Amino acid sequence: xxxxEQNSGPLSVPEGAIASLNCTYSDRVSQSFFWYRQxxxxxxxxxxxxxxxxxxxxxxxxxxxxxxxxxxSLLIRDSQPSDSxxxxxxxxxxxxxxxxxxxxxxxSVLP
Amino acid sequence: xxxxxxSPRYKIIEKRQSVAFWCNPISGHATLYWYQQILGxxxxxxxxxxxxxxxxxxxxxxxxxxxxxxKGVDSTLKIQPAKLEDSAVYLCASSWGRGRGYTFGSGTRLxxx
Numbered sequence: 446x447x448x449x450e451q452n453s454g455p456l457s458v459p460e461g462a463i464a465s466l467n468c469t470y471s472d473r474v475s476q477s478f479f480w481y482r483q484x485x486x487x488x489x490x491x492x493x494x495x496x497x498x499x500x501x502x503x504x505x506x507x508x509x510x511x512x513x514x515x516x517x518s519l520l521i522r523d524s525q526p527s528d529s530x531x532x533x534x535x536x537x538x539x540x541x542x543x544x545x546x547x548x549x550x551x552x553s554v555l556p
Numbered sequence: 557x558x559x560x561x562x563s564p565r566y567k568i569i570e571k572r573q574s575v576a577f578w579c580n581p582i583s584g585h586a587t588l589y590w591y592q593q594i595l596g597x598x599x600x601x602x603x604x605x606x607x608x609x610x611x612x613x614x615x616x617x618x619x620x621x622x623x624x625x626x627k628g629v630d631s632t633l634k635i636q637p638a639k640l641e642d643s644a645v646y647l648c649a650s651s652w653g654r655g656r657g658y659t660f661g662s663g664t665r666l667x668x669x
């Protein structure tokens with residue numbers, strides 16, 4: 446059974462701080478990794494994808510992937526109250542496989 | 557670009573009744589997914605279509621759930637008969653290729669009483 450694990454939180458950070466969200470996965474052959482943000486009562490929205498080891502930056506977001514250790518993380522710099530949401534990690538092979546989602550980490554950014 | 561359309565937004569039914577959900581994916585997206593998201597959990601795949609063929613339905617409770625994708629575009633998910641534990645948000649998503657990022661619809665919140 447392929448599993449994706451996340452700390453359920455809540456993770457509380459002050460406004461302006463760096464929020465660090467972590468995800469581990471069990472399937473060694475996983476190739477594609479995604480972070481989704483889900484506001485309460487809303488559907489998930491894609492914020493980052495990463496396919497290769499290392500860092501990928503997009504604005505205030507940085508995704509980090511380490512396939513040897515089977516973890517992927519998301520850093521949010523200069524956290525804003527509007528970043529308060531649940532962040533879902535999703536993992537898949539490149540082709541032919543659906544996404545396996547983690548349970549999500551609830552982030553709360555305190556003003 | 558229009559998003560993934562789903563209807564209805566909300567549905568309340570009694571246990572043992574039947575219910576159907578509809579999804580229209582983004583134009584040109586060949587891959588369509590139905591996910592079930594129970595409160596406090598991550599989405600769980602029910603079924604994946606590639607055009608009008610089923611790619612993965614291993615987690616679909618086939619004794620009560622069914623789904624079809626007519627002509628490779630719209631899709632319908634049906635539950636008959638519903639159980640209390642089916643209360644969840646049913647999310648439809650589409651992508652232009654397998655393994656690519658999804659776009660989710662707004663979901664249908666089902667309450668079974």
